[in-house]
Amino acid sequence: MIDPFRSTRLRWAAGIALWSVLLALATFAFVYWQTASFLREEVAETLRLEVRAAAADPAAAAGRVDTWIAMDLHARHAAGLFAADGRRLSGNILAMPADLAPDGDAARVPARVDLGERTIDDEIWAAALALPDGRTVVIAHDTDEIDRVRATSLRALGLGLLPTLVVSGLGGWLLASRARRRLAATEAALERVMRGDLGQRLPVGARDDEFDRLAGNVNRMLDEIERLLHEVRSVGDAVAHDLRTPLTRLRARLERTRDGAETVVEFRDAIDQGLVWIDQTLAMVTAVLRIGEIEHGRRFAGFAPVDLAPLVREVAEFFEPVAEDKEIALSVTTEPGIPPVAGDRDLLFEAVSNLVENAVKFTPPGGRIRLRLARSGADGIVSVEDTGPGIPESERERVFRRFYRAEPARHTPGHGLGLGLVAAIAHLHGFRVEAAASPEGGARFALRCRSRPGAVPANIPHEA
Amino acid sequence: MRAVETVARLLLIEDDEETAQDILGDLRGRGHVVAWAQTGPDGAAQARAEPFDALILDRMLPGLDGLTVLQQLRGEGHRVPALVLSALGTVDERIRGLRAGGDDYLAKPFALAELAARLEALLRRPADTRETLLRVGSLEIDLITGTGRRGTRDLDLLPRELKLLEYLMRRPGQVVTRALLFEEVWNYRFTPKSNLIDVHLGRLRRKLEAEGEPPVIHSVRGIGFSLMPDD
Numbered sequence: 001m002i003d004p005f006r007s008t009r010l011r012w013a014a015g016i017a018l019w020s021v022l023l024a025l026a027t028f029a030f031v032y033w034q035t036a037s038f039l040r041e042e043v044a045e046t047l048r049l050e051v052r053a054a055a056a057d058p059a060a061a062a063g064r065v066d067t068w069i070a071m072d073l074h075a076r077h078a079a080g081l082f083a084a085d086g087r088r089l090s091g092n093i094l095a096m097p098a099d100l101a102p103d104g105d106a107a108r109v110p111a112r113v114d115l116g117e118r119t120i121d122d123e124i125w126a127a128a129l130a131l132p133d134g135r136t137v138v139i140a141h142d143t144d145e146i147d148r149v150r151a152t153s154l155r156a157l158g159l160g161l162l163p164t165l166v167v168s169g170l171g172g173w174l175l176a177s178r179a180r181r182r183l184a185a186t187e188a189a190l191e192r193v194m195r196g197d198l199g200q201r202l203p204v205g206a207r208d209d210e211f212d213r214l215a216g217n218v219n220r221m222l223d224e225i226e227r228l229l230h231e232v233r234s235v236g237d238a239v240a241h242d243l244r245t246p247l248t249r250l251r252a253r254l255e256r257t258r259d260g261a262e263t264v265v266e267f268r269d270a271i272d273q274g275l276v277w278i279d280q281t282l283a284m285v286t287a288v289l290r291i292g293e294i295e296h297g298r299r300f301a302g303f304a305p306v307d308l309a310p311l312v313r314e315v316a317e318f319f320e321p322v323a324e325d326k327e328i329a330l331s332v333t334t335e336p337g338i339p340p341v342a343g344d345r346d347l348l349f350e351a352v353s354n355l356v357e358n359a360v361k362f363t364p365p366g367g368r369i370r371l372r373l374a375r376s377g378a379d380g381i382v383s384v385e386d387t388g389p390g391i392p393e394s395e396r397e398r399v400f401r402r403f404y405r406a407e408p409a410r411h412t413p414g415h416g417l418g419l420g421l422v423a424a425i426a427h428l429h430g431f432r433v434e435a436a437a438s439p440e441g442g443a444r445f446a447l448r449c450r451s452r453p454g455a456v457p458a459n460i461p462h463e464a
Numbered sequence: 465m466r467a468v469e470t471v472a473r474l475l476l477i478e479d480d481e482e483t484a485q486d487i488l489g490d491l492r493g494r495g496h497v498v499a500w501a502q503t504g505p506d507g508a509a510q511a512r513a514e515p516f517d518a519l520i521l522d523r524m525l526p527g528l529d530g531l532t533v534l535q536q537l538r539g540e541g542h543r544v545p546a547l548v549l550s551a552l553g554t555v556d557e558r559i560r561g562l563r564a565g566g567d568d569y570l571a572k573p574f575a576l577a578e579l580a581a582r583l584e585a586l587l588r589r590p591a592d593t594r595e596t597l598l599r600v601g602s603l604e605i606d607l608i609t610g611t612g613r614r615g616t617r618d619l620d621l622l623p624r625e626l627k628l629l630e631y632l633m634r635r636p637g638q639v640v641t642r643a644l645l646f647e648e649v650w651n652y653r654f655t656p657k658s659n660l661i662d663v664h665l666g667r668l669r670r671k672l673e674a675e676g677e678p679p680v681i682h683s684v685r686g687i688g689f690s691l692m693p694d695d
Contacts, residue, residue, distance in 0.1 A: 272686055275575075282573060283655070317624060318650065321663040346653045353656065 008183070009176040016172030017165050024157070024164050032153035036146055040125075043141050044106035047127040051104055051139040054079075055129040061137050062090040068139055076142045078113045078124055084134030093126075093138055094119065100138065102130040108143060182211060198226045231401070242284060246277040253277075287417040294347070294424040305340035306348055308380045308449060312373045315352045319360060327365040330356075334373040338380040339451045343429050348449075351425040351433075354418040355384040355445045362388035363442065376448070383446040385438035396435040422447070472517040472587050474498045477507030477533065478549070479525050483572075487520070490576040491583070504528025511537055516544055518586050520579075523550030523561065531564040538565035545586040547579075558653075577687040581641045588638060598633045601693035603672070603680060605629055614672055624649070625668045632681065632691035641688035665689055 054064035065079040069092055080093030088094060097109040106127045113120055126140035185203045192200040201222060202215040257270035316332035323330035341348075352371075359369045367387035374381045391399055400423035422445075426433040431449050438444035474496050478484040484500055491498045499514070501507035504525040511519060511533075519537075521530040534546055548566040550557060561569040568582050596607040605612040610626055612619035621629065628649050632640065642661040647653055669681050680694050 275686055279575075286655075314650070314652075318656075318660065318664075321667050322660055325663060349652045350654045357657065 009173055009180055012176030012179075013169045013172035016175070017169035020164050020168035021161060024161060028153055028157040028160075032150060035149050035153070039146050039149060043125050043145070044127075047106040047125060047139050047141060048104060051127040051129050051137060054137045054139060055104075055131055058131040058133055058135070061131060061135070065091045065137065065139075075115050076144065078111070078126075078138075078140040078142065080138045080140075082136045082138070084136075089135065091138070092116075093124075093140060096136060096138065097124075097126060097128075100126055100128045102128040102136050104129045111140065113140075113142075186215060193222065198222065198229065239284070239288060243281055246281050250274050250277045284417065287421060291417065291420055291424045294421070294428050303342055303344055306343045306345045307340050308338055308348075308373055308382065309334040309336070311345065311349055312352060312371060312382055315349060315356055316371050318353065319356045323360055323369060326360060326363075328360060328363050329368045330360075330371065331368070332371045335375045338373065338375050339378060341380065341429070341431075341449045341451045343449075344425075347425045347428070351422045351447065352382055352384075354422050355382075355447070358418055358445070359384050359386035359388065359443070362386060364388065367442070368440065378451050380449045380451065381446055382449065383444060385440065385444045386442040387438070387440045388442040390437055390441060390443045391435050393437075399435055400433065472496045472583070473515070474518050474520060474583070475501065475507065475511055475514075475516045476520045477501045477504065477525065477530065478520070478522040479503065480522070483522075486576065487579065490580060494580055504530065504533045508533045508536060511542065511544070512540070518583060519544055519546040520583070521546060521548050521566075523548055523557070531561060531566075534565045545589075547582060547586060549574075549579075575641075575687070577639070577684075578641050578643065581639045581644060581688060584638050585635070585640070585644060588635065593634070598630065600633045600636045600691065601680065601695045602677070603629075603633060603694075605633065614677060617675060619671055621668075621671065624664070625671070628664065628668055629672075632689070636691055636693055639684050639688055639690045644688070 050064075050068060054061050054068070057064075062081050065081050068079045069077050071077060078091070078093050080091030080096070081089040082096045083089055086096050088096075092114045094112040094114055097111045099109045100107060104127055106125055108123055108125055110121065111124050111126065113122060113124065123143050124140040125143055126138055128136055128138045130136050182203075182205070189200050189202045201219045204215045204219065205212045253270055253273060257267060261267050261270060312334055313332055316330060320330055356369065356371060363369055363386040369387075370383075370385045372381075372383045372385075374383065400419050422433055425431075426447060429449070431447055433445065433447045436444045436446065474491060476484060476487055476491075476498055478487065478500070479502050481502075484502070488498050488500055499510060499516070501510050504527045507519075507521070507525070508528065519534075521534055523530045525533070530548060530550075534548070537544070537546075545567045546565065547568045547570060548561040548564075549570050549572060550561065551572040558569040558571070567586055570579060570582060598605050598607070602615045603612070604614075605621075605626065607626075607630060610621075610623070612621050612626065612629065628645070631645065631649050643655055645661055645665075646656060665681060669679065672681065673679055678694050680691055682690050682692055684690055
């Protein structure tokens, strides 16, 4: 904590203290204002009544003035009776206050008052009325009381402010410290994550407040990042591994040919074989790039209404000779009346091709492959069933991952990208692809093609 | 098997020297006369100045993009066939290339033989595709009735085999690649496993040579196939 203003604790404490002080100030100001105006009104009302009473009987005015002065032992009362020329006739106010209008209303004016032993210049609250004979009667009260209220209020404020500051500052500090402690644990966990320990998770309290929910969300995000990283890492490993194999073979072959080949034919054979291996690696790189491209949904230019039935029949026709060579019976059935789907014809052909190709690869001679287009509501379902070894239930999700090869496939040639490509194509179209067991014991792959006429599927982020 | 009878005047617009030298070497080795421009503006100027039989354009060029060059030339009324090369292999890119006026599109990396085969396909577009009775050597097919004969023997051909044979017979002596066949005969775009096309051709071949006749469809190693007249 080098810069104290960057510390949450200090800022919280200072903020809360400042806020409390402002609140106290406002309260005091309000109380003072209310009290003072009440007192002022009280004095003014008394003065108004008194001056009217004194003026009511001009003959007794001087007496009233003296009585008013004598009424108060604390010398807070003042009064005066002045002749028309301003001369003092009676009372303890030495001169008629200059600014006082003789209208019977109370006002605060400066005056000189004779208190017996001494004379003071002070501000007084006074009311004056002119008598019919030209004289003026003044009844007044000093302002000390109201001034005292102000002084008391200010003193109370001054005395109260310090404890308020301390208490609220302390409260802010405590609150911030508590938040800080929770943050510190979170920060420490994040620190470890940032240092590369992706297994770390943030502490989540039992209160289920905003803070806990935030921590929970961050934890779920970390789960997802960890999963993706793992996938990327395993894909990276798989790519490297699968690329290394043909490249190693190529290298060995080139070396052997350089040392041992003697005729042009031998050289040419080696080069041809090398080209085949290079094409294999290029095909794999292309497939990886294509999956990436398709997954990122950068392929809508080719979208148009696609009729599934002829497409499925063409795939069957395309694979029929290969299946026949392998003595596999490939049958195709298409249900009529399935509306066209919005899609990329080439990609859909590729997806169905990959499913059939997979089936041909894993079905032993004498087996059977059924390619079917069935109707389910408005959707078309393209399914491929074979009599191969099937896929264990635990691996049915994973076969769609890039480079994943289920156990029976581990030793067959292929780059493990075919089904990954199918999944990416399905995803681009908003279709679903599933692996299951076929009734005849092999595998069954189904591509559910939702028909949404005119709709271009949204680019939905890749899901787990 | 170098079945080049045409000597074409070609213009290659490609900025990468290494790639350009490989392409130039290969195409010149096949007997073509090839000019080379390294930038878009230079290529456009050459294409305007001289009549070429075909253009080979790289998609990404310094100064002026390959597609822009092509669009300009097309806008000025140049109808010369053009093949677009690109490291951007995406299908959207291909569609963009064709929309800009390209006649074919080839994604890098490609086999030089594939480029040569596609160029030849561009240069030797069958003159009359409306012709329905085709004859090459002892082979004969009637597209109206969907029947074929080898000499006096009737051939029992499936519709796809007839299409395949038609495609080859319209281009006798020309090397066609698997990718070209798949695109033109099956009408789908992607690269299927090469053996799938081979199996189809193998079947067709067996039917054509069922009675020990000499082969007419020849494999061109590492490239594709070629149909040669047998007389």
